[in-house]
Amino acid sequence: MSHSTRVVVGLSGGVDSAVTAHLLKQQGHDVVGIFMKNWEDDDDSEYCASNIDFVDAAAVADVLGIEIEHVNFAADYKDRVFSEFVREYQAGRTPNPDILCNAEIKFKSFLDHAMRLGAEKIATGHYARVRLNTTTGRHELLKGLDPSKDQSYFLHRLNQAQLSNTLFPVGELNKTEVRRIAEEIGLPNARKKDSTGICFIGERPFREFLNRYISKEPGPIKDPSGRTIGQHVGLSFYTLGQRQGLGIGGLKAKGADMKALQARGLRGAGEHTPWFVARKDIPNNTLWVVQGHEHPWLLSPQLQATDVSWCTGEAPAPGAYAAKTRYRQTDAACDLQALGMPDGSRGFELSFSDPQWAVTPGQSAVLYDGEVCLGGGVIQSASACPQTTG
Known part of the structure; x- marks a missing residue:
């Protein structure tokens, strides 16, 4: 992008999105910030920090000299993400709402809102990259350059329309460099600790939270x-x-x-x-x-996944790839085979060279070809290693 582009940045109050906005402004783009409020229930409790986060995001916008808008996506979130989260837990599975939040809120509701504001692109503080493959004409989702912070696992459900409209500036940097830049330009949240846990739950005790919604x-x-x-x-x-x-x-x-x-x-x-x-x-x-x-019951040489989503819109050819069955796991060599489901939907099966530990239904199996994230699916089942007694 050589010309000045109107870019709407999701400012979360954290240091990554703050530096994202700074880098884009430095590149000469017309930058606008949006703070997304995705959760309203008991928002004034000790565990929910959205009000504090908004104050931090507004302070960042002030330092950078950009406008910021507060947008409430709580209704969309409850309908598209939280209801699915509760359904999955009630069924005994362990869902990953952050993945659904990215696909349904940050890169759908937020993207739509930004386009209505006249944005040409949106940007977030995720550690990932997007590259246009000039041979295929398709946009590829790549791992972030900082291997300890790569977030492509959480973004694997993004499609071509979403990838082609999204920028991930900090995906090109190490976290230490992001912190250094934030300190250098005097951002008020330069030393703010990274948020942990599920976005809408914050730091609260998880079982206590779940108890309110699940019998x-x-x-x-x-x-x-x-x-x-x-x-x-x-x-x-x-x-x-x-x-x-x-x-x-x-x-x-x-x-x-x-x-x-x-x-x-x-x-x-x-x-x-x-x-x-x-x-x-x-x-x-x-x-x-x-x-x-x-223990053999914790090790799985194979898994089956459904509800698939491929970044290019097409399933990769069967064969050898790498996969993650959970975030922060090292890539595991595997063999991909297509799988037809009884209801006619598409799925896939992965066979691993080394059995994988605690493969969990409801979590996502995400496929990689080198640094390219291809997409993935929701784990439905996994086979355990046969038990031996020696």
Whole structure:
């Protein structure tokens, strides 16, 4: 973009979006800021910081000399993101609302609003990049250059229309450089810590929040031998691989499970070997747990995914790729095969060279070809490694 372009930037109150706006202004573009309010319920509580974030965003706009508009997308968010979030949890799956929020709010509602304001492009503070492939004429979503901050996983559902209208300036930088720039130009939020957790929940206790929206039905916690070793508070409140909050510390494995642990070199297997959530049996309302991080029930050589979304609009050819089954995971080598679903929809199956840990239904499996994020789908099921007793 050599000419001055009207760019509407999503200013969140954080340092990444602030530096995004600065870089675009520095490049000579006509920059306008928008602060998105996506959650209204109990917004005045100690955990919700949207009012503080808006004050920070407004202070950034003042320093940069740009206009800022406060826009309320809470109704869209509740309808398109939160309702799906609750449905998935009620069904015993573990959804990723940040991915849905990006596809439905930040790059749909926000994009539409920005275009009505006369924007030619929108920009956010995500650590990712967009490149036009001159051979295919398609826009590609690329990983951010800072591997520890890359957010392409959360953006994998963006389509061609969204990618072609979006800029990610900080995707070209390391986080340390972003902080340095913010300090250098005197941004008031230069040292503000990064937000964590789900956007609308903030820092509040997760189980307490979920309890308001999802019915609880306690049931047994069992180990692989079928022994009942505790009681869960409701399957929706647990996720695969979870270690904390099970209330069963100090119990020893028994019989074949003890032998299996010891065969894998865990000589001290017993009360000090941690328990992990391995399976959620919805029909029988049973939570299955295992001892040891590398228990076969926690390792999956294959997964099946549906509700697919490809950045180019077309599924990649079957073959060898890399994938992430959770954010911050290193890319895992895999083989992609198309999968026809019983309802006629499209899906895919991934087979991994190395079994993946705690593959979780409801989370996303995202495919990569080198630095290019191809898209992905929602994990429906995963096969566990066969258990051996040594």
